[in-house]
Amino acid sequence: MKTTTGSKEVLEGILDEAIRITSGDRQRDYDHPLPNHERIAELWNAYLNIRKKPEGFIEAEDVAAMMILLKLVRNAHTAKRDNSVDIAGYARCLARIQGFEE
Numbered sequence: 001m002k003t004t005t006g007s008k009e010v011l012e013g014i015l016d017e018a019i020r021i022t023s024g025d026r027q028r029d030y031d032h033p034l035p036n037h038e039r040i041a042e043l044w045n046a047y048l049n050i051r052k053k054p055e056g057f058i059e060a061e062d063v064a065a066m067m068i069l070l071k072l073v074r075n076a077h078t079a080k081r082d083n084s085v086d087i088a089g090y091a092r093c094l095a096r097i098q099g100f101e102e
Helices: 015-022 025-030 033-050 062-076 081-097
Strands: 002-005 008-011
Touching: 015 025, 025 062, 033 062, 062 081
Parallel strands: none
Antiparallel strands: 002 008
């Protein structure tokens, strides 16, 4: 975020921006990080336990699937169009990784 001090434009520092974002709208939309990340962990663990190779390394298609789960957790707390768009985007990434699309 840019702010103006006198005639000089000043960029907000990365840490300041991160604090502002994670303390305001994001926390309101997705909950405090602890319960939010606990819900994500619960779904990710369930996914990792039911995939074809539960003991194997996480692969590219797992990342896409798990990011869909992350977006589902966020959407369960507060429904937002952005979450649906991201879910569709990650689903397309998954399809491309699996060779169903180029």
